[in-house]
Amino acid sequence: MKKATVIKHIEEVVKRRLSSEGTGHDWWHIQRVRRNARLICKSEKADLFIVDLAVLLHDVGDRKVIQQEEDDYSVAETILKTQGIPHEVVQQVMFIIKNMSFSKSLNTRKDLAPKEFHVVQDADRLDAMGAIGIARAFAYGGSKARPLYDPTKKAKTTRNAKAYKKLGSSSLHHFEEKLFLLKDLMNTRTARRIAIGRHRYMRAFVTQFLSEWDGKR
Numbered sequence: 326m327k328k329a330t331v332i333k334h335i336e337e338v339v340k341r342r343l344s345s346e347g348t349g350h351d352w353w354h355i356q357r358v359r360r361n362a363r364l365i366c367k368s369e370k371a372d373l374f375i376v377d378l379a380v381l382l383h384d385v386g387d388r389k390v391i392q393q394e395e396d397d398y399s400v401a402e403t404i405l406k407t408q409g410i411p412h413e414v415v416q417q418v419m420f421i422i423k424n425m426s427f428s429k430s431l432n433t434r435k436d437l438a439p440k441e442f443h444v445v446q447d448a449d450r451l452d453a454m455g456a457i458g459i460a461r462a463f464a465y466g467g468s469k470a471r472p473l474y475d476p477t478k479k480a481k482t483t484r485n486a487k488a489y490k491k492l493g494s495s496s497l498h499h500f501e502e503k504l505f506l507l508k509d510l511m512n513t514r515t516a517r518r519i520a521i522g523r524h525r526y527m528r529a530f531v532t533q534f535l536s537e538w539d540g541k542r
């Protein structure tokens with residue numbers, strides 16, 4: 326198995342699978358998460374091959390991408406298994422993919438997770454924050470025909486993974502329900518530093534949004 330050849334092949338497979346993806350998990354999301362991961366890796370001793378594989382494959386079986394009720398991890402696993410990748414590597418990559426999502430990690434013991442997990446989870450979460458995060462939230466809401474905002478509803482916050490999946494208000498509520506929580510959930514120092522700036526930017530956006538909503542600005 327030549328690592329570079331495997332990565333190249335998987336890139337092509339993922340690109341194909343995520344084309345025409347309208348819920349914010351397109352190929353450009355993968356590219357951005359990859360750049361975030363590389364940056365975080367500069368100050369973390371993580372295995373880059375495992376990080377790269379997990380980033381590339383983390384969304385191919387996402388329930389939003391495959392348009393099913395539940396995530397299907399066999400999509401990523403099948404792709405990995407056709408590449409002659411050592412069994413332990415497949416296991417390590419699959420651990421990351423299975424446990425990194427926001428709803429799942431509400432129930433995951435983070436202190437037991439390997440470095441690579443911390444890197445990939447932070448890299449993905451950073452892409453849900455800041456200007457890109459704002460754009461993705463409203464793109465996602467649009468794909469589900471959700472309103473930008475609905476002042477008659479209240480943001481529902483929950484630490485329970487099952488209940489979290491059922492939340493569904495407006496795109497602006499997503500900030501309280503998830504995006505404003507991410508800053509304090511980062512695993513690595515590098516990501517925490519970047520998250521602080523992106524968090525501030527989102528706060529300012531929501532304040533401005535609500536002022537405009539009330540016709541105050």
Ligand code: ADP
Pocket residue numbers: 348349350384387389426427449450452453458461462463465466492493494495496499503
């Ligand atoms: P990721 O691929 O970063 O793990 P998700 O699968 O949770 O993210 O969601 C993809 C994007 O859509 C993210 O930017 C996320 O914040 C946004 N998103 C998810 N659920 C909602 C929602 N209910 N309302 C608005 N945006 C959402």
Ligand code: NI
Pocket residue numbers: 350354358383384449
């Ligand atoms: Ni993602």
